[in-house]
Amino acid sequence: MIYLLFGIVILICIYTVRHYFFTLNRLFGFQRHPYIDIDTADWPQVTVLVAAHNEEKVISHILTALMKVNYPQEKFVVMPVNDRSTDRTREIIDSFVQAHPGRIRPFHRIGGKGGKAAALKDAMERIETEVILIFDADYIPGSALIKQLVAPFFDPEVGGVMGRVVPLNVGTNLLTRLLDLERAGGYQVDQQARMNLRLVPQHGGTVAGVRLSALQEIGGWNDNSLTEDTDLTYRLLLAGWKTVYQNRSECYEEVPETWAVRIKQIMRWAKGHNQVLATYGLRLLFGKHLATFRERVDGLLLLGVYVMAPVTIIGWLLALAVFYQGVNPLHGIIALLSITAYAAVGNFAAFFEIAAAARLDSSRERVRLLPLLMLGFLVSIVAVSRAVISQLMDFLTGAQLHWDKTERFRAPS
Amino acid sequence: MNPSVAILCLVLATAGLLALPLMPAIGELRKKHDAQPLSVIQQYAGEIRHFASGFRNYIEPLQQRLQECVALRMTAAGVLHQDDEYLLLGEVDQTSLSRMVGREGTTCPMLVAAGVDLVLPGGLTFRKEIFAGGQFLGGEQSTYRAILGDKQIHLQRASKVLRWAHAAGSFQVDHNCDLYGRVSSDEQMLLQSGCFFQRLNAPCIVMGSPEVTADGNGSFASAISTVEPTPERPARRRLIEGDWEIQPGEVVRENIVSRGKLHIGAGARIFGSAKSNSEMVVGPDVVVEGSLISAATMHIGPRCQIRGPVISEREMVIQSGAQCGAPQIPTTVSAPIIDAEEGSLFFGTLWAREQGRVIPKS
Numbered sequence: 001m002i003y004l005l006f007g008i009v010i011l012i013c014i015y016t017v018r019h020y021f022f023t024l025n026r027l028f029g030f031q032r033h034p035y036i037d038i039d040t041a042d043w044p045q046v047t048v049l050v051a052a053h054n055e056e057k058v059i060s061h062i063l064t065a066l067m068k069v070n071y072p073q074e075k076f077v078v079m080p081v082n083d084r085s086t087d088r089t090r091e092i093i094d095s096f097v098q099a100h101p102g103r104i105r106p107f108h109r110i111g112g113k114g115g116k117a118a119a120l121k122d123a124m125e126r127i128e129t130e131v132i133l134i135f136d137a138d139y140i141p142g143s144a145l146i147k148q149l150v151a152p153f154f155d156p157e158v159g160g161v162m163g164r165v166v167p168l169n170v171g172t173n174l175l176t177r178l179l180d181l182e183r184a185g186g187y188q189v190d191q192q193a194r195m196n197l198r199l200v201p202q203h204g205g206t207v208a209g210v211r212l213s214a215l216q217e218i219g220g221w222n223d224n225s226l227t228e229d230t231d232l233t234y235r236l237l238l239a240g241w242k243t244v245y246q247n248r249s250e251c252y253e254e255v256p257e258t259w260a261v262r263i264k265q266i267m268r269w270a271k272g273h274n275q276v277l278a279t280y281g282l283r284l285l286f287g288k289h290l291a292t293f294r295e296r297v298d299g300l301l302l303l304g305v306y307v308m309a310p311v312t313i314i315g316w317l318l319a320l321a322v323f324y325q326g327v328n329p330l331h332g333i334i335a336l337l338s339i340t341a342y343a344a345v346g347n348f349a350a351f352f353e354i355a356a357a358a359r360l361d362s363s364r365e366r367v368r369l370l371p372l373l374m375l376g377f378l379v380s381i382v383a384v385s386r387a388v389i390s391q392l393m394d395f396l397t398g399a400q401l402h403w404d405k406t407e408r409f410r411a412p413s
Numbered sequence: 414m415n416p417s418v419a420i421l422c423l424v425l426a427t428a429g430l431l432a433l434p435l436m437p438a439i440g441e442l443r444k445k446h447d448a449q450p451l452s453v454i455q456q457y458a459g460e461i462r463h464f465a466s467g468f469r470n471y472i473e474p475l476q477q478r479l480q481e482c483v484a485l486r487m488t489a490a491g492v493l494h495q496d497d498e499y500l501l502l503g504e505v506d507q508t509s510l511s512r513m514v515g516r517e518g519t520t521c522p523m524l525v526a527a528g529v530d531l532v533l534p535g536g537l538t539f540r541k542e543i544f545a546g547g548q549f550l551g552g553e554q555s556t557y558r559a560i561l562g563d564k565q566i567h568l569q570r571a572s573k574v575l576r577w578a579h580a581a582g583s584f585q586v587d588h589n590c591d592l593y594g595r596v597s598s599d600e601q602m603l604l605q606s607g608c609f610f611q612r613l614n615a616p617c618i619v620m621g622s623p624e625v626t627a628d629g630n631g632s633f634a635s636a637i638s639t640v641e642p643t644p645e646r647p648a649r650r651r652l653i654e655g656d657w658e659i660q661p662g663e664v665v666r667e668n669i670v671s672r673g674k675l676h677i678g679a680g681a682r683i684f685g686s687a688k689s690n691s692e693m694v695v696g697p698d699v700v701v702e703g704s705l706i707s708a709a710t711m712h713i714g715p716r717c718q719i720r721g722p723v724i725s726e727r728e729m730v731i732q733s734g735a736q737c738g739a740p741q742i743p744t745t746v747s748a749p750i751i752d753a754e755e756g757s758l759f760f761g762t763l764w765a766r767e768q769g770r771v772i773p774k775s
Contacts, residue, residue: 034706037747038722039461040614040738040761142453154704154722156650156668156686171448184451213650240652240670250453290652365447368437 005322008315015308016342018301019349022193023356032196036248038151043072045129046150050080051116051206055137056088058254062137063096067103071146079126080137082108083119116205117228121221130213136206138254140168148249149209159214159241160232162191163207163249172257177369178376179255179262184361185354191245199298200237201245205229206253214241227272230303234280237299240290263383270306270387277303309384350377461597461614461762465561465579468542475501475526479546483528488512493524497541502527510534535569548582566598584615606755610769614762616743620771621733621755649685659683661696668703675707679714686721693725697732711748713737720744731757733774 048066052059059080066078080093090108097104107123120134131153135141145163152158164187170180194201203210205228215221218235225231233243256262277300284291284299291299351370358367393399441447475493482489482503489501490512500523502509510533513521519536526544535552542559543549549562553569559576560566566580570587577595578584584598589607596602598615606621649667657671661678668685669675675689679696686703687693693707697714704721705711711725716734723729723737725748731737733756738744743761751769753759763769 032726034708034724034726034747037762037764037766038724038745039764040743040745041722042720042742042744151722154686155688155706155724156703157652157670157688157690157706166451166453168450170450171445174442177442177448180450250451252450252453290654361451363447363451365441368441370438371435372438372442 001318001325002322005315005318008311008318011308011311012315013342015301015305016349019353022197023189023349023353025193025196026189026360027356029193029196031192032198033246033248035152035155035244036148036246038154039147041151041154043075043147043150044131044153045075046071046077046131046133046146047127047129048076048078048133048135048146049120049123049127050078050135050137051083051119052080052085052089052093052137053083053116053119054085054087054089056085056092058138059089059092060096061140062135063093063104065140065142066135067096067100068143069141069146070143071150073103076103076146077129078104079123080104080106081119081123082106083116084109084111084114113223115223115226115228117221117225117231118223120228121223124215124220127212130211131209132212132215133209134206135251136253139165139206140252141207142251145207145249145251148246149207152244152246153209153211155242155244157240157242158244159211159236159239160203160243161209161249162201162204162243162245163251164188164191164245164247165204165207165253166250167255168252169254169257174372175259175262175376176255176257177366178373181354181358181366181369181373182376183255184357184363185350187245188247188357188360189353192247194298194302195245195247197298198292198294200233200295200302201243202302203229203233203236203243205232207249207251211241214239217241225272226268226275230273230276231279234276234284234299234303237291237295238280238284238287238289259379263379266380266383267387267390270309270384271391273303273306274388274391277307306384307388309381310388312381313385461595461612462579464559464577464595465597468544468559468561472499472524472526472544475499479503479526479528483546490523497524498522499524499526502531503529505529505531530564549580553587604771606771606773608771610763610765610771612762612764613759613769616760617740618759618763620753620757620759621774656691659687677701695719722746724748728752730754733757736760737763 050062063078063080082089082093093106097106107126109119109122112118112122131150133146133149149161149163152161165183167176167180167183169176171177191201208229210232214236218239221228222231236243256265281300281303285296351373354373355367355370478489479501482501486504488503488509491499493499500513502525505527513525514537520538520540522540524541525539528546530547531545532550533552533555536554537552538556539558542561543557545560545562548564549560549566551557551568551572554571556573556575557578560574560578562580562582565582565585566578567585568587568590571589573591574596575593580598583600584596584602586592586604586608588605592608592610595612596610597613600615601617601619602613602615603619604610651667651669653671656673657669658676659665659669659678659681662680663678665681665683665685669683669687671689674691675687675693677687677695677699680698682700684702686705687701688706690708692709693705693711695705695713695717697716699714699717701719701721705719705723707725710727711729713719713731713735715732719737720739720742722744723746727748728750729748730752731754733754736758737746738760740760745762745764746759747764749765749767751763751765752772753769754772755774
């Protein structure tokens with residue numbers, strides 16, 4: 001038991017060091033934005049996919065925004081992927097098609113497998129451009145965003161691009177405010193540090209792009225995956241393609257406004273991540289492929305993030321058991337120093353990361369909410385652990401994984 | 414004390430102490446001082462002419478009066494938007510110049526708008542923006558905050574632009590000038606050796622006098638290569654673990670990605686793009702139809718022609734006669750440090766994040 005606890009402590013320490021390393025890199029290290037300067041070029045043809053499943057509340061916002069972007073019109077086609085919607089999504093899309101002839105080429109999907117990945121997979125048959133950008137329907141791209149997301153594809157090593165997601169409905173309630181902080185930490189610090197350190201920035205499946213030839217090389221979208229974006233990141237990596245992160249390519253999104261929706265969302269992410277870990281984890285670390293050593297290590301740590309939730313709970317239970325059994329694993333003073341050191345530094349690694357993100361974003365007051373993140377942390381750790389248990393049960397019973405769309409909260413226009 | 418009261422006090426005190434660190438959080442949650450979404454730039458402020466366009470809008474209320482000054486050949490002063498002193502020049506003579514620089518004789522504290530050609534003596538410092546409706550000729554060793562020219566701009570030796578400058582006509586910069594910020598022209602730019610720059614944009618940017626460009630006959634246009642760009646863009650990629658060398662004269666019809674150094678031999682032609690994760694050396698007379706990307710330093714040899722974006726994450730040296738982009742295919746050249754030799758040509762954007770220099774031909 002004590003050795004299992006030691007193992008868990010070592011894992012937690014590794015993640016703690018990782019958090020600090022990323023944060024310090026963002027605060028003091030060299031920042032890589034190699035493609036952001038490309039403002040003049042012979043821009044390639046691009047197709048913008050808008051994944052939409054019952055999106056009547058938001059679809060008109062993104063289509064309006066996309067009609068105003070700064071990109072050569074003759075090289076830019078928007079393809080709303082209307083995936084079996086039963087609301088007014090189709091009607092709204094068709095009204096835009098009429099209002100902007102030749103600029104919107106809709107794909108109304110009326111059958112087939114459910115889920116975003118399956119819809120994108122079907123849409124691929126209709127795409128001829130080398131560069132594909134992907135947005136979820138609740139996003140609102142700014143006019144410069146398209147060029148910024150296309151620019152990295154001038155690098156022939158780049159297979160995928162990810163931009164920064166910024167919550168729009170921040171002030172709604174406690175949850176949205178906590179999610180705003182979490183997103184800031186995740187993108188402003190975590191993703192950019194991985195970009196700086198040439199590790200594995202993660203493709204998020206929205207505010208993102210992919211190179212058609214790279215996608216074809218790796219076999220297209222995996223419609224069996226709950227998180228097709230994570231799956232894509234790792235298959236690109238194994239095939240020697242880079243996914244790059246563009247921190248200054250920002251786009252507004254809507255975050256969940258109720259805890260139930262949030263829990264559902266994070267459970268899906270956890271299951272998807274774990275699915276990718278189970279599928280590619282060993283191959284990533286030990287297999288013969290084109291990822292570098294540092295990409296292998298970071299890629300595995302990134303995939304292990306959601307496994308750490310149940311591992312941490314097990315660690316807590318083991319620590320209690322060890323305490324009540326009276327096991328004295330280390331000399332008293334060393335144990336005391338270790339616990340004190342971890343309590344002083346380790347516990348706050350993730351919070352330090354988020355505080356650093358708030359500073360980098362020059363947002364002053366919202367950082368005061370940091371202590372309340374403990375609430376979000378506790379909810380997440382339980383939800384993710386539930387997801388892991390449910391996934392294990394699914395595996396044992398042979399049940400199929402089910403894709404759940406995240407509910408929208410915006411009032412329709 | 415009653416033990417029950419003591420316990421209650423203890424519980425309350427403990428709860429209070431636990432709640433104390435949460436007070437700022439609860440205060441922010443209730444008052445929502447910082448609950449707006451982070452500012453995401455919806456419009457493209459990175460556009461090179463952003464500040465020039467903004468300044469043009471800013472001085473729009475002065476245009477009518479400026480035309481009157483030109484018609485009457487007079488000078489007028491006033492205050493714009495409540496606190497910005499300005500001077501309108503309908504004629505440039507000794508009197509108006511004296512009014513511009515005041516008693517001190519070297520510094521102009523006002524926004525200057527000239528409706529006629531503006532020829533300035535050397536050694537002046539302009540603390541505010543200048544608008545020149547006619548041609549602008551700045552004297553030697555002068556310092557400008559920002560210049561907007563409706564026609565040509567010519568900066569003489571050892572001048573400085575601190576923020577931005579834009580010319581609707583051509584933009585000529587003599588030796589040893591420092592151009593900080595954004596400098597652009599709607600026609601063409603000519604920078605002489607010894608100049609420092611950060612971000613330049615023009616349909617055509619020439620380093621050095623036209624006499625030292627590729628064919629040496631003094632014409633910008635005649636220096637432009639006649640090798641026709643091709644629309645061929647291969648999607649296939651060759652990924653090389655380690656260093657790689659493309660042989661002199663070799664024709665490559667795919668994208669090349671080297672995880673190590675990449676050396677492109679003289680006269681090679683690449684129909685795709687090339688990327689190196691380490692140093693990249695491009696020999697003389699190489700033609701690349703796509704982009705060139707280096708994660709480290711990049712050296713582009715003489716008379717090379719690169720059509721697509723050219724990006725180096727560290728330093729870049731571009732030798733004489735090399736040209737990036739083409740008249741019909743403007744592109745971006747970007748690196749933290751750029752040394753562009755006299756005789757190099759650029760079409761589009763040249764962006765040195767830290768420092769760009771025009772150096773003599775080697």
